[in-house]
Every structure is written in structure tokens, then in C-alpha cells.
Amino acid sequence: MKITAIETVPYAIPYTKPLRFASGKVHSAEHVLVRVHTDEGLTGVADAPPRPFTYGETQASVIGVIGTIFGPQLTGMDVFAREQIHALLHRTVGNPAAKSAIDMALWDLAGQALDLNVSxxxxxxxxxxxxxxxxxxxxxxxxxxxxxxxxxxxxxxxxxxxxxxxxxxxxxxxxxxxxxxxxxxxxxxxxxxxxxxxxxxxxxxxxxxxxxxxxxxxxxxxxxxxxxxxxxxxxxxxxxxxxxxxxxxxxxxxxxxxxxxxxxxxxxxxxxxxxxxxxxxxxxxxxxxxxxxxxxxxxxxxxxxxxxxxxxxxxxxxxxxxxxxxxxxxxxxxxxxxxxxxxxVPDGPGLGVAIDPEKLDRYRQDR
The missing domain is CATH 3.20.20.120 (Enolase-like C-terminal domain)
Structure with missing residues (x-):
């Protein structure tokens, strides 16, 4: 099973109240949905929550590094070749949320392909x-x-x-x-x-x-x-x-x-x-x-x-x-x-969850 594309969708959902702590505060979940597509029609999903005040990542940096570096590097690779994939990811310094979302989406794909829950x-x-x-x-x-x-x-x-x-x-x-x-x-x-x-x-x-x-x-x-x-x-x-x-x-x-x-x-x-x-x-x-x-x-x-x-x-x-x-x-x-x-843990293969397309359309920020 080969990777054909890695899609990034920025979205923002407000919190019911600001969350405050010593290193900063947040008013909304400004995250990036990451979807890894394959030649067998399966899609793995994961969330990338950038935390600029802790790790230096933003929505724009997650989208940028996946779109210009990780996506082109990983397209065509075997979903199960995780060690090879991580070797490529680690050639780029930092970007932990972007790398982690790709990794978890690949595990989601592995579970779907094997009909087993990720856990x-x-x-x-x-x-x-x-x-x-x-x-x-x-x-x-x-x-x-x-x-x-x-x-x-x-x-x-x-x-x-x-x-x-x-x-x-x-x-x-x-x-x-x-x-x-x-x-x-x-x-x-x-x-x-x-x-x-x-x-x-x-x-x-x-x-x-x-x-x-x-x-x-x-x-x-x-x-x-x-x-x-x-x-x-x-x-x-x-x-x-x-x-x-x-x-x-x-x-x-x-x-x-x-x-x-x-x-x-x-x-x-x-x-x-x-x-x-x-x-x-x-x-x-x-x-x-x-x-x-x-x-x-x-x-x-x-x-x-x-x-x-x-x-x-x-x-x-x-x-x-x-x-x-x-x-x-x-x-x-x-x-x-x-x-x-x-x-x-949700039942079902992979992560056992699905994204609501109407809600994603409502909160996505790239349209």
C-alpha cells in the first residue's frame, strides 16, 4: 500500500472559555487535520495541534513543511515502511506536531488495512x-x-x-x-x-x-x-x-x-x-x-x-x-x-473514528 498524497486542512474551533496557564493562553483550537491517502483507497487521519509558545509551530508551518518537504518525500512510499519514513522525517529539524500527525495517520492506515484497532x-x-x-x-x-x-x-x-x-x-x-x-x-x-x-x-x-x-x-x-x-x-x-x-x-x-x-x-x-x-x-x-x-x-x-x-x-x-x-x-x-x-478506546479498525465532512467544511480556514 503506497502513499499517494498527504493532505492538510487548517481549521479553528472556539473554546467555550479561554484556557490560561503560565506559558500562554488559547482562545480556539487552531489545528491542522492531516490525511494520508493511499493507492488502495484507504485514508489515515490524525490531528496536528501547533503550540507556538511551546514548540514554535503554527498552522502555517505545519501546512508548509508537509506540503513542501514531507509530502513530496513520502509520496510513493510503502505505508508499512515506518523506519524508512521516520529516517526521512528526522532529516528535518523540529516540527514535532507535523511529524507526529503523519506517524499516527500511518498507524491508522495500518490498522485499517489489517482490520485491527490501533490500540x-x-x-x-x-x-x-x-x-x-x-x-x-x-x-x-x-x-x-x-x-x-x-x-x-x-x-x-x-x-x-x-x-x-x-x-x-x-x-x-x-x-x-x-x-x-x-x-x-x-x-x-x-x-x-x-x-x-x-x-x-x-x-x-x-x-x-x-x-x-x-x-x-x-x-x-x-x-x-x-x-x-x-x-x-x-x-x-x-x-x-x-x-x-x-x-x-x-x-x-x-x-x-x-x-x-x-x-x-x-x-x-x-x-x-x-x-x-x-x-x-x-x-x-x-x-x-x-x-x-x-x-x-x-x-x-x-x-x-x-x-x-x-x-x-x-x-x-x-x-x-x-x-x-x-x-x-x-x-x-x-x-x-x-x-x-x-x-x-473506540471500536473499529485503525483509530475507529471518522471525520464529519459538514463540520470540517464549517470550521476549515482554507476556503
């Missing part, structure tokens, strides 16, 4: 994952109200709390309010998006430890080498590297240098192939993993739950799988549903 192809450990919900910046009462709504409506009891504001008192008040409202039955962990210094992070962790947080993610920049190493060594909870450890080489350096003790895996930036390499590396080095979220819509969320459910170590913790609920609409013909705090 089974990847490992088939389970068919569902527990869900963690991300709480963006707001007042303590508003963030607590959102957490209560997610618990009462969807059964979610694991929350990732965005922190990193100055002064830190507001974020600490948020965490205290969440613990007060949710009780000891809820799991809370924090993500600073590199917003604090090492000393500010250490002071916050001393107070957060009493609240019972379970993880701390990217509280300070990894480039602050000595401060970060000192902070992680003294952290009372596992310290998660996210945007500072996006490749197997960066994961190795982070873990061996003492800059992290756990790793966030995001299929939106490492696809399925790269995510497996990172995951197996973490297993070999004894590091925990968290399935992260790149503020994904439903298609991206399906990719995350398919990968996370496929492996024992990636399904152990709740995955960050609920941000599609913040979108005012979506593209799938059959929307996914969060029930009893879990998401189930």
Missing part, C-alpha cells in the same frame, strides 16, 4: 483509561467549581492544577480550596509550565506537600541546570519533565542528570512510534509516565487514549484526556463520551 496493534493492554482533568488559571472558587462539576457530571477525581503565577500565594490558595472542596478522595497534581524559579518552586512545594499533591510538572525551566537539579533532588513528589523532554535523547539526559524523575508522554508531539520509544525507555530506567494533553480535541484525545490503554505502564496513572470538553464543537461523526471518570 491492539500497539499493545492491547486494556480498552480504557482513567481521566485527569486540567484546571487552567482562574480564581480559587471558579477552579473549585469546575472541579466539582467534572466530578459530579463525569466522575473525574484526578485533577492537574495549573500553577506558576506570581506571587505564588494565589496558586497555593487554589490548591487548598480544591482539597477543601474535593476532600481526600481526589488526586491533585500541579504543572507550572516553567513559571517559577527553583527557589520559588521549592517554597511552593513545601506548602503543597501538606495538601497531598502527587506530582509536580515543569515548575521551573530545565535550562536552570543547577537549580532544577537541586529542586528535583529535594522534591517530596515525583518531578515530571514535559516540554523539556520531548525526544528519547532529552528523556535520557533529564533522568540521568536528575532534572526529572517522571516523564509526560504526548502523542501529539511524538506520535505513536516516538511515544513507544520514550515509554520503553522510561520503563527501562524506572521512571513513571503520565499521558499528557496538548489541549487536544476529540481526534487527538482518541490517539492519546489508544496509546495509553495499549501499555500497562502508560495506563497506570490517569491520562489527561478531558480538554475536548472545553471545545464548543468537534469534528468526529460519533463523539467520544467520558463516563464514570474513564474514556474507552
Amino acid at each position: 491492539r496493534l500497539l499493545g492491547g493492554w486494556t480498552d480504557r483509561m482513567r481521566v485527569a482533568h486540567m484546571l487552567g488559571f482562574a480564581t480559587p472558587d471558579r477552579m473549585a467549581a469546575e472541579a466539582e462539576r467534572m466530578r459530579d457530571m463525569h466522575g473525574v477525581t484526578v485533577f492537574k492544577v495549573k500553577v506558576g503565577r506570581r506571587p505564588a500565594r494565589l496558586d497555593l490558595d487554589v490548591c487548598r480550596r480544591l482539597r477543601e472542596v474535593l476532600g481526600d478522595g481526589a488526586e491533585l497534581y500541579v504543572d507550572g509550565n516553567r513559571g517559577w524559579t527553583a527557589s520559588e518552586s521549592a517554597a511552593a512545594l513545601r506548602e503543597l506537600d501538606g495538601i497531598g499533591i502527587t506530582l509536580a510538572e515543569e515548575l521551573c525551566p530545565a535550562d536552570d541546570v543547577l537549580g532544577r537539579r537541586w529542586l528535583v533532588r529535594n522534591s517530596p513528589v515525583p518531578f515530571v519533565a514535559d516540554e523539556s523532554a520531548t525526544t528519547p535523547a532529552e528523556v535520557t539526559r533529564s533522568l540521568l542528570d536528575g532534572a526529572a524523575t517522571a516523564i509526560s508522554v504526548k502523542t501529539a508531539r511524538t506520535g505513536f512510534t516516538g511515544s513507544q520509544r520514550v515509554l520503553f525507555q522510561c520503563e527501562g530506567m524506572g521512571a513513571e509516565v503520565v499521558m499528557g494533553n496538548q489541549i487536544d480535541g476529540q481526534l487527538g484525545t482518541v490517539c492519546t487514549v489508544a496509546f495509553g490503554a495499549a501499555h500497562a505502564s502508560s495506563s497506570r496513572r490517569a491520562g489527561e484526556l478531558s480538554n475536548f470538553l472545553d471545545m464548543s464543537d468537534d469534528l468526529l461523526t460519533d463523539p467520544i463520551t467520558l463516563t464514570d471518570g474513564t474514556l474507552t
Whole structure:
């Protein structure tokens, strides 16, 4: 089965409210739908969510690199020759979302061709994952109200709390309010998006430890080498590297240098192939993993739950799988549903999903 074309469709769907965190804020999902077409009539799909404030990609850069470099390079190649395909992709520096979308679309094609679900192809450990919900910046009462709504409506009891504001008192008040409202039955962990210094992070962790947080993610920049190493060594909870450890080489350096003790895996930036390499590396080095979220819509969320459910170590913790609920609409013909705090892998070959052509026409930005 040969690749005949790689299509890119930019689209934008507004969020129901702006999502705010230390490294930026977003008002709409300005993503790129990537479709890989083949000579056997099958089409693989995936979503590329550019995050310019984190990885430097934009809609225009994703479309440009696929249209002018990756598309011409890969046209005519065998869908199953993934190692050859990745060798060509890696000749171009950066562009993680564009590369990952192509990779996941190829896995979607492989599953369709073999009449197997992608999650089974990847490992088939389970068919569902527990869900963690991300709480963006707001007042303590508003963030607590959102957490209560997610618990009462969807059964979610694991929350990732965005922190990193100055002064830190507001974020600490948020965490205290969440613990007060949710009780000891809820799991809370924090993500600073590199917003604090090492000393500010250490002071916050001393107070957060009493609240019972379970993880701390990217509280300070990894480039602050000595401060970060000192902070992680003294952290009372596992310290998660996210945007500072996006490749197997960066994961190795982070873990061996003492800059992290756990790793966030995001299929939106490492696809399925790269995510497996990172995951197996973490297993070999004894590091925990968290399935992260790149503020994904439903298609991206399906990719995350398919990968996370496929492996024992990636399904152990709740995955960050609920941000599609913040979108005012979506593209799938059959929307996914969060029930009893879990998401189930869609049935069917490949990713098991289809794009609604009318909705894509409504939100696409190239017409």
C-alpha cells in the first residue's frame, strides 16, 4: 500500500472559555487535520495541534513543511515502511506536531488495512483509561467549581492544577480550596509550565506537600541546570519533565542528570512510534509516565487514549484526556463520551473514528 498524497486542512474551533496557564493562553483550537491517502483507497487521519509558545509551530508551518518537504518525500512510499519514513522525517529539524500527525495517520492506515484497532496493534493492554482533568488559571472558587462539576457530571477525581503565577500565594490558595472542596478522595497534581524559579518552586512545594499533591510538572525551566537539579533532588513528589523532554535523547539526559524523575508522554508531539520509544525507555530506567494533553480535541484525545490503554505502564496513572470538553464543537461523526471518570478506546479498525465532512467544511480556514 503506497502513499499517494498527504493532505492538510487548517481549521479553528472556539473554546467555550479561554484556557490560561503560565506559558500562554488559547482562545480556539487552531489545528491542522492531516490525511494520508493511499493507492488502495484507504485514508489515515490524525490531528496536528501547533503550540507556538511551546514548540514554535503554527498552522502555517505545519501546512508548509508537509506540503513542501514531507509530502513530496513520502509520496510513493510503502505505508508499512515506518523506519524508512521516520529516517526521512528526522532529516528535518523540529516540527514535532507535523511529524507526529503523519506517524499516527500511518498507524491508522495500518490498522485499517489489517482490520485491527490501533490500540491492539500497539499493545492491547486494556480498552480504557482513567481521566485527569486540567484546571487552567482562574480564581480559587471558579477552579473549585469546575472541579466539582467534572466530578459530579463525569466522575473525574484526578485533577492537574495549573500553577506558576506570581506571587505564588494565589496558586497555593487554589490548591487548598480544591482539597477543601474535593476532600481526600481526589488526586491533585500541579504543572507550572516553567513559571517559577527553583527557589520559588521549592517554597511552593513545601506548602503543597501538606495538601497531598502527587506530582509536580515543569515548575521551573530545565535550562536552570543547577537549580532544577537541586529542586528535583529535594522534591517530596515525583518531578515530571514535559516540554523539556520531548525526544528519547532529552528523556535520557533529564533522568540521568536528575532534572526529572517522571516523564509526560504526548502523542501529539511524538506520535505513536516516538511515544513507544520514550515509554520503553522510561520503563527501562524506572521512571513513571503520565499521558499528557496538548489541549487536544476529540481526534487527538482518541490517539492519546489508544496509546495509553495499549501499555500497562502508560495506563497506570490517569491520562489527561478531558480538554475536548472545553471545545464548543468537534469534528468526529460519533463523539467520544467520558463516563464514570474513564474514556474507552473506540471500536473499529485503525483509530475507529471518522471525520464529519459538514463540520470540517464549517470550521476549515482554507476556503
